[in-house]
Amino acid sequence: MQLPHTIWNIHGEKITFLRIITNEKGEEILELENEVQPKAGPPMHVHYKQDECLTVTEGRIGYQVLGGEKKYAGPGETVLFKAGVPHKFWNDGDTLLKCTGWATPPNTIIYFLQEIYKSTNENNGRPGTFDAAYLLNRYKSEYDMQDIPGFVRKVIFPLALFIGKLQGKHKKYKDAPMPVL
Numbered sequence: 001m002q003l004p005h006t007i008w009n010i011h012g013e014k015i016t017f018l019r020i021i022t023n024e025k026g027e028e029i030l031e032l033e034n035e036v037q038p039k040a041g042p043p044m045h046v047h048y049k050q051d052e053c054l055t056v057t058e059g060r061i062g063y064q065v066l067g068g069e070k071k072y073a074g075p076g077e078t079v080l081f082k083a084g085v086p087h088k089f090w091n092d093g094d095t096l097l098k099c100t101g102w103a104t105p106p107n108t109i110i111y112f113l114q115e116i117y118k119s120t121n122e123n124n125g126r127p128g129t130f131d132a133a134y135l136l137n138r139y140k141s142e143y144d145m146q147d148i149p150g151f152v153r154k155v156i157f158p159l160a161l162f163i164g165k166l167q168g169k170h171k172k173y174k175d176a177p178m179p180v181l
Contacts, residue, residue, distance in 0.1 A: 001110060009117040010125055012037025012091075017110050030106035036061075036097040041090030044146035049180055050109060052081045054089070054101040061099065062092035066146060086146050107180045112139055115173075130164035133157035139179045 008014040018031040034054070044066060054061065055078040063079050064070045066086035073079050081087045091097035103109055112135060119131035127135075136145065137157070164170060 005110065005114075007114050007117045009120045011120070012040035013042065013117075015113065020106055027104055028106055029102050029104045030109065031102050032100070034097075034099050034101065036089075036091040036099075038091050038094050038096075042088060044086055044088045046084065046086040046144050046146065047081070047103070047109070047142065048084055048144070049107055049142050050103045050105060051083050052087075052101065052103045054079050054099040057098045057100055059091060059095055059097035060093040061089055061097055063087065063089040086144075105180075107142060108139060108177045109142075111177050112143055115176075129156065129160045130169050133160045134164065134170060134173060137161060138173070138176065141179050141181050 003020065004016055004018050006014065006016040014035045016033045018033060021029050021031065023029060036059075041062075044064075056073050056075050058075060061073050061079060062070055063073070063081075064087065065081070071079075072092055079089070115131065115135055116127055119127040119135075122128065123131075126132075132145075132148075133156075136143070136148075
């Protein structure tokens with residue numbers, strides 16, 4: 001994929017993946033910018049393999065790690081989410097939230113988020129059931145969404161995967177990158 005590359009969803013989140021750099025330790029770092037409309041932001045999720053860092057350039061970010069207190073940051077302040085720590089963030093202001101940031105290592109994050117956003121936009125605000133089941137199953141070593149009810153995870157998703165594969169829905173992901181184990 002050629003960078004910069006911008007994705008957006010109908011909830012008011014926009015991410016521009018700027019470039020991948022290699023630091024002095026040989027680690028790849030994906031630099032990004034994001035914009036989040038008031039009251040918008042991703043649900044509780046986890047990146048098992050990546051650290052994620054956001055520095056507020058405009059607006060006010062609200063953020064929370066699973067089981068923790070809500071916290072807030074303004075322009076010039078930085079929020080770091082370590083790999084394996086479930087978290088969420090949102091625009092806690094009345095104006096556009098803008099941040100610069102990075103994720104390391106990049107792994108499959110661009111592809112995963114691009115496909116989740118695409119499915120969200122195509123399905124009126126929620127990823128399609130097959131898409132969510134497929135992507136979360138394929139990349140389960142890298143990502144998870146904490147707000148998905150147990151019944152959906154244990155019954156609906158496996159059923160959607162089974163029926164969707166019979167219908168050939170998985171073929172649209174034929175060029176999907178391999179997950180990082």
